[in-house]
Amino acid sequence: MSLEKLGWNTYFQKKFEPYLDKGFWAARVINQHKGNYIVCSEEGSFNGKLSGKFMYNADVKKDYPAVGDWVAIKMVNDTEAVIYAVLPRKSYFARKLAISGGRKMKNGILVGGNIEEQIIGSNIDTAFIVSGLDDNFNIGRIERYITLVRSSGVTPVILLNKCDLCNNVSDYIEKIDVIAKGIAVYSISVLNNINMDIFDKFLCCNETIVFLGSSGVGKSTVINYLLGGEILKTNTISSSNGKGRHTTTGSQLLQHSSGCTIIDTPGIRELQLWADEDILSESFQDIYSLTDQCRYRDCAHEKEDGCAIKTALEDGKLTIERFNSYKSQLNELKTLKDTRKCYDNSRKNKLNKINKKRGYVEC
Template identity: 40%
Template sequence: MNEKKKDTNLVSWGWNEAWQDQFEQLATAGSKKVEPARVTAQYSRIYQIVSESGELSAEVSGRFEFAAVSPGDYPAVGDWVAIEPLEGEGRAIIHAVLKRRSAMIRKTAGSTLDEQVVGTNLDTVFIVQSLNQDWNARRLERYLIAVRDSGSQPVVLFTKSDLCDDPTPYLSEAERIAPGVPVFAVSAITDQGRKGLAPYLKPGHTVAAVGSSGVGKSSLLNWLAGDDLQEVQRIREDDARGRHTTTHRELFRLPEGAIWLDTPGMRELQMWDSQHGWQATFTDVEELAASCRFRDCQHEKESGCAVRAALEDGSLDASRYANYRKTEREIARIARKEQFAANRLKKKGGSRDSESGRKQKHRANGAGFYDAE
């Protein structure tokens, strides 16, 4: 855990009247005396939290654990929770999770159909790529899908601009892939680009940095914080790929007052239920598809296919279209597995949220809280 003591003034961690109103409704519904806290770090099922009672470690209650259906139902870094401090023990019991305003989710690695919550209640997510061999346009598209679907504002951030003679082509390509999304180039070494990030680092705002290992997320945090909050490792010189530095998710407060979520690097971002984010990321392809002669056009050999015409004249990049189809298949496969699991549970006499209900639970309308009794 981070050895530096955290300021336990909840307002400095993003607490406001909206959270207070929600907490009061929850607190009056249960018989236990609870207080609000924010999850600042997670180590398996042990949580580090900040509350009016101080900085504590916490676990969920037995009732909470019994009611949880999936890993995504458990608290995640960024969540506001209702806790019962254990006097004199430096520990607390988590009884409920307040409704989430946003949540970035990805599928867990492997064949298991479970979601992994990267972070919650995020206002802005910086999609970090470095200006060296790490740059990958298709990877940027995948991150855009996940961030847009989370309910957070995406911002594309190119780090290590000091290593690139001319970042303009990278910036232009990112702007083409993500029209309307802010794109910045920064360097922690030369102190370039800090002013452009200021609007996203306002007091009380929670921001996250996501990207693959070695893109400079920890260096970015240390630079903006003006302190060595996270250890930094050098990238491998043979392939410009990074080593893992951050090993867990943790919230830090920046001097400007923003709350920063530092995350481990991701070798691969596996899609979850991301229909909204997918359509928003590929609006150009969707608009072309809507112009096809036939409504059920498969964009293969049909006459009057606007998508095929755009591919042939070069106005639609072939690799971008390939990623469009690839992510479409991934999302459809997840939806089919979800439906299969729900049907199987129903036959056994159980119940499970529908696919749309599970998604709604994790997005702006939030992950529901449990009875605090």
């Protein structure tokens, strides 16, 4: 398979130049499970293992290959290859790693434990945020996906799946338009082939698209339709709790006949934010435009006179749900910033102690 059909372009060609004369091959990670990888190159697909030097130099989980990454490899035999480096990512979708050990819930935000970034997929051009027009629909969850996608530098598109089960699709689209101005929104139905032609403009050679959403929204069903067969396993909604069952257990990259690559992702139930506070000015443009109209620059939007937010809430131009979602994300990102700073300082101190034992002196 040609590298171009895997998404190779001039950006990655330039990043690969240091490896050209050293016997390396360029390959893309199409599957990953713990320390095992499947990579695809012009020579075919291989089981990939990390080199010892790579693992020694890797500091955090973000340093390790993720699905969609381009890597520098050397073949061991017809079925195995060693991964020596990850090329710089053009973009990637990530969340705060679901952590365990020492964590607790404080004011609705998970705190404690190791603070790290988990990459779900990389080198993406378009991210489809999928929501079902059934019991799965959740405005707050869509708002969180929008923040994460915009933070990743990827173009977001919202898909309202299973529109055949809904009698008031236009009402849902209006709700989305309030929170996602400027983002394309499409209602589709795979089973009844409604509006499925909207994908034609996204399925282009060299492009990489990803499908995001919770379990049961129909991501795998949509991808199966696009690929023209039952490539991915699908499940129905649980009758006991109305929630989707996990079908996809890990991200994987699939090839479309157009030359477009598609990344399928597992359903994410614990969608913890990983972004900078500044990104909220994009996700909540409506609220930021109102805060600029407040009488006081440090307005807390509570009891101050001349507060544009209070006026908008009273006039019905802004819903309390939208404002609470903004405050929730803002508080979470502020907490993340402070926690990351403490964690980074703690990790730096530990590394300094290790280096001193090894005889290294910090410059």
